[in-house]
Structures are given as C-alpha cells and as structure tokens.
Amino acid sequence: MLAPGIRVVRGPNWIWQNQDDGEGHVGTLCEIGRSGSTHSPEKTVVVNWDSGHRTNYRVGYQKQYDLIVVDNAQIGVKHPNIICDGCSKPGIAGIRFHCADCSNYDLCATCYGNDIHDLEHSFVRYQTANSVGVRVPPRQGALKIQLKGIFVGARVVRGPDWEWNNQDGGPNKTGRVMEIRGWDNESCR
Incomplete structure (x- = not known):
C-alpha cells in the first residue's frame, strides 16, 4: 500500500x-x-x-x-491484535514481522532491526494487517545498513516548505528533533 x-x-x-x-x-x-x-x-x-x-x-x-x-x-498502519514479542507493545504499528519457523512469534520493525529473536529463522513481512506476507531470508550474516535521516535526536534546519515565519529562530538556525508524530497526532510515529 x-x-x-x-x-x-x-x-x-x-x-x-x-x-x-x-x-x-x-x-x-x-x-x-x-x-x-x-x-x-x-x-x-x-x-x-x-x-x-x-x-x-x-x-x-x-x-x-x-x-x-x-x-x-506514519499513515496509521496497525496490526491491532498482534503483540510484539520483542518489546511487548500491543497493536504493532507499521510493518510486522512474523517468524516463519515458530508458531506464534511476531516482531515490530524496531525489534526486527535490532536482531531480537533467532537470527537463523526466516520471517514473513506484512506491510498491513490485510496484506499478503512476503517471506524474507534469515538475518544471520546479512549486511546491515544504518538508516540515516530525520529521526529523534537529528539536527535540522527549515526545509523548502517552511511557513511559520521565525518560529524556529530565523533562517539557517538549527534545531533538534525531540519527537516524531502525525500532523493531527493520529499516527503511531
């Protein structure tokens, strides 16, 4: 989707x-x-x-x-009745990873990326609660690539669509991302 x-x-x-x-x-x-x-x-x-x-x-x-x-x-994707077996958060937000080798083991994207659970197990990746899963190979020996961009803690400056006058202190002033949430505070990030 x-x-x-x-x-x-x-x-x-x-x-x-x-x-x-x-x-x-x-x-x-x-x-x-x-x-x-x-x-x-x-x-x-x-x-x-x-x-x-x-x-x-x-x-x-x-x-x-x-x-x-x-x-x-960010667009509200949730797996409402699934609890992450890594962090125990109910209702996995975003992409869900289901262990293909265990009968009932699910991870959120953060726990999957942090190598929670057996790295020799294959997983099935679900983009939404209704999507067809896609099998992904075991993580053992896989190349890990660090995500880079705007995350909590990142230093930022105003972008091309800035509309809020000098609320940020003015042009070329830097800030730090404290939290990421939806515009209407409806998303999970």
Missing part, C-alpha cells in the same frame, strides 16, 4: 546514483503518480529525501521498483 507519508529507502532496481544522498538515507513519499500526468505518471511516486532532494521514482513503471517501504506507521 502506497500513500503519502510512508518512509522509503533505495529498492532493488535503484539506478539513480546518490540522488538520495547515499545508501541507507530515508525519504518520505509525498505524491503518487497518476495517469495523464506529465510530472509523475502512473506507477511512479515523488519522494522528498530527508537530505532535501525531491524527485520521482518508479514503483512498477516499466516493471522497475526503485524503492522499498521501511516504515508505514
């Missing part, structure tokens, strides 16, 4: 060098292409990278996929 607000990184068909500022850098999907558009045609999306670049990418266009979804909790 693609929707504005999801967080993405480079995908399997990435050919755009360092438009994203490098491997592991995160961006936010901000527009979905549509039929007849000259700016972003059907099966493409526009991503605003945390580094500030903004451009469009293929999500099925010419059977190519430039992006992978790394987080979708």
Whole structure:
C-alpha cells in the first residue's frame, strides 16, 4: 500500500546514483503518480529525501521498483491484535514481522532491526494487517545498513516548505528533533 507519508529507502532496481544522498538515507513519499500526468505518471511516486532532494521514482513503471517501504506507521498502519514479542507493545504499528519457523512469534520493525529473536529463522513481512506476507531470508550474516535521516535526536534546519515565519529562530538556525508524530497526532510515529 502506497500513500503519502510512508518512509522509503533505495529498492532493488535503484539506478539513480546518490540522488538520495547515499545508501541507507530515508525519504518520505509525498505524491503518487497518476495517469495523464506529465510530472509523475502512473506507477511512479515523488519522494522528498530527508537530505532535501525531491524527485520521482518508479514503483512498477516499466516493471522497475526503485524503492522499498521501511516504515508505514506514519499513515496509521496497525496490526491491532498482534503483540510484539520483542518489546511487548500491543497493536504493532507499521510493518510486522512474523517468524516463519515458530508458531506464534511476531516482531515490530524496531525489534526486527535490532536482531531480537533467532537470527537463523526466516520471517514473513506484512506491510498491513490485510496484506499478503512476503517471506524474507534469515538475518544471520546479512549486511546491515544504518538508516540515516530525520529521526529523534537529528539536527535540522527549515526545509523548502517552511511557513511559520521565525518560529524556529530565523533562517539557517538549527534545531533538534525531540519527537516524531502525525500532523493531527493520529499516527503511531
């Protein structure tokens, strides 16, 4: 499920060098292409990278996929009746990982990324509560790539869409991200 607000990184068909500022850098999907558009045609999306670049990418266009979804909790995706067996939080927000080798073991994306549970086990990745799961290989020996971008603790400056006068202290002033939440405080991040 693609929707504005999801967080993405480079995908399997990435050919755009360092438009994203490098491997592991995160961006936010901000527009979905549509039929007849000259700016972003059907099966493409526009991503605003945390580094500030903004451009469009293929999500099925010419059977190519430039992006992978790394987080979708921002758009309200939840697995309401599933408890993360790593951190014990009920109602996993965002992507859910179900152990393919154990009968009833689930992880949130944070616990999965922090190598909770047996690294030799395969998992099934669910993007939404209703989506078909995709089997992912065991994490044992897998290359880990650090995510880079706007997260809690990051130092930031105003972006191109800033509308709040000098609330931030003025142009070129830096701030620190204290919390990430939805505009209407409805999302899980």
